[in-house]
Amino acid sequence: MMISRRALLAGMAATSVTPVWAAETLITAEAPFSTDLLLEQARTLAQQKYEPKPLIPAPWRELSFEDFNKIQFDPQHGIWTDEDRPLRMDLFTAGLYTTRPATINIVEDGIAKTLGYDLSLFEIRGDLPELPVNDTMGYSGFRLRTTINTPDHFDEFIVFQGASYFRAIARGEGYGLSARGLALRTGSPDGEEFPDFTDFWVEAAGIGDTTFTVHALLNSPSTTGAFSFKITAGDPTRVDVSATLFPRVDLTHVGLGAMTSMFLFDETNRHRFDDFRTSVHDSDGLLIWNGGGERIWRPLANPKVVEISDFTDQNPRGFGLMQRTRDPEKFGDLQAVYENRPSLWITPHGDWGPGAVELVEIPSDKEIYDNTVAYWRPAEPMLAGSEYSFGYAMDWGHEATGLPDLPHVSNTRIGKAFNQINTLVAIDFAAHALFGEDISAIQPVVTANAGTISEGIVQRNPSTGGVRLAFHLSPQDATRIELRAQLVKDDMPISEVWLYRWIA
Known part of the structure; x- marks a missing residue:
């Protein structure tokens, strides 16, 4: 069907007497859910030919950046907003850069309920062209909110949106760098592959819960995967990740615990930029605690050609992209507030064996581009037809914890x-x-x-x-x-x- 702004506003006015939407009004399907069922789904999918989800209608894909930003989710329509729960969820519409939607389910008592697409959940701030809504239309992702900063206000603390990207913040922070469920062939001359989280399952939280759980199905031409995220908002915000991959082909360039950030300039390359600010970056260094117990700091750079650095190791104890600069005067930017961006520290669960922390630095002339990627690259390939399970903890906050106490x-x-x-x-x-x-x-x-x-x-x-x-x-x-x-x-x-x- 076709939705015009005039018809949409009329529909919103007609329903304005009920500003809070119950999740049940959006349900289109129900089915049992468990992590075992998710694993079996990923395993079965890996044995089939890769098929991407259908594209959303062309008018949505062709929206300008300005028009797309006119479509904003109304938090009054959030999932669980009308219930006495410690967790709420907002939805993002597909469109513009996200051309294939994700299926989003809510889970309670072992039953997954699929959320149908409803454009009237969004506030339209201005005029838009005619936008079709059919069975290919859907959501690009979601954000979760809880009382992370004050006991009487629900603030967002984690976002899942786009490919396998997600990002989180600790108490009092603003968004900065992002994480990925999986990186494939990053920096390779053969081209990078971006796996998608195609389906999500968000568990309903009970009264008193402080840890929230999200599950995701990953799919790409090279692999499938089953992921679970246990998220505890605070200072830091902790995300415990467990995952199993089912490669369709031999994976020779895999990135685990992958993260991507922005570094434009600081005191090392300030002379290359005519800018009123002293520094511009979401992260300023790569921190590694290697298997030998050494604590290593590698300042980030903005090179003139792509640079790849490998820090060979055995059973790393931790690594992450950090934002150590916390003095506002080191940036001089009252809008971006770079001094308040989170660091991200990865702690592997168990032994990860031989490999390397790999750092990819890409030339950039604007702060709108993420140009820095870091991840653990296993030395041994992941073979087609096999299963590989791994886990790690992510700490989103100001500093890494648990390291040797040395001057940094x-x-x-x-x-x-x-x-x-x-x-x-x-x-x-x-x-x-x-x-x-x-x-x-x-x-x-x-x-x-x-x-x-x-x-x-x-x-x-x-x-x-x-x-x-x-x-x-x-x-x-x-x-x-x-x-x-x-x-x-x-x-x-x-x-x-x-x-x-x-x-x-």
């Missing part, structure tokens, strides 16, 4: 030295009791795989209370150099490891 890198500055020939690298380490009052016994250990470096100098930084390690780099004929630095005292490491790829 708070800032990296890179630029020409006083002679305008060499490059000067200055690494600030945050204040810490390990430094003590007398820093004369602290020794820098700095290495480079090309060029030459000066002997590092360690100084107290009066503005931070920590210490600064500075050294000169002479690239000579090298166009890229891998740098490593750490502070030691009495032959014992007293700081995390700083790694950086310098590129001419």
Whole structure:
């Protein structure tokens, strides 16, 4: 059928006496649900030829960005809004960038109820062209709300929308980086594949529940998968993920615990951007706690060509893209509030074996693009016809927890030295009791795989209370150099490891 704005407004006016929509009015089908049934569905689907969901009608796909943004979900029509539950759900319409809808179900007492599409749940803020609604139309995803900040207001804390993307925030934060259910061939010259969460099951929460559960079916030309997310909103917001993959083909380039973020510039590359702000980024570094117990910090970069870095490891203890810069003056942006973006820390459940934390950095000239991806890449391929189960915890918040207590890198500055020939690298380490009052016994250990470096100098930084390690780099004929630095005292490491790829 065809829906015009005039007819839609008339319909909304006719129903305005009942502003709160009960979920039951949207139900189109019911069926039993369990995680075992989800696993069997993914297993069976993997044995069939890949078939994507139908495209939504063309007028929805061809909407302009401005017109699409006129369609906003009305929170009064949220699922469970009229019930005494600690969880509420809002829906997003498919359209524009999301051209194939996801099926969304709510689950209670082992029964899954499929939500039908209803455009009257949305507020239309302005004039729109005629938009058809047929059986291919649906939702692009959803957001969940609970009393995360105050006891009397339901705020959103996690969003599932687009491919296998989702993102969450902790108490008092704003959205920043995103996670993915699975990354396939990221950065590969053969092209990346983006699996979809095609079906969701959101469990109804009972009175007093603080952990909420979402299940998802993943489907792509290369694999299917069954995912479960147990989500506890707070500070941090914790998401425990369990998943099983059923490859259709041999998967040789898989990314587990994948996340994507934005890094435009900071003190390392500020000279390349004519911008009123000091820094622009959702994340400023990759943090790794490797299987050997080393704590590693790799500042992010915005390269001029795609750069891929592999940090080989065995049974990683954790990794994540972090936003360490929390001083508003380091950004100077009163609208974006980058200092309030979350970090995302991944803690594997069990042993993940050999592989590498892989970092993909993509050139970008605008902050609207996510250009940084990080994930765990297993060394061994996942073979077609097999099943692979894994799990991990995600902490969305300001900092990673549970790591060795060492002074961390708070800032990296890179630029020409006083002679305008060499490059000067200055690494600030945050204040810490390990430094003590007398820093004369602290020794820098700095290495480079090309060029030459000066002997590092360690100084107290009066503005931070920590210490600064500075050294000169002479690239000579090298166009890229891998740098490593750490502070030691009495032959014992007293700081995390700083790694950086310098590129001419």
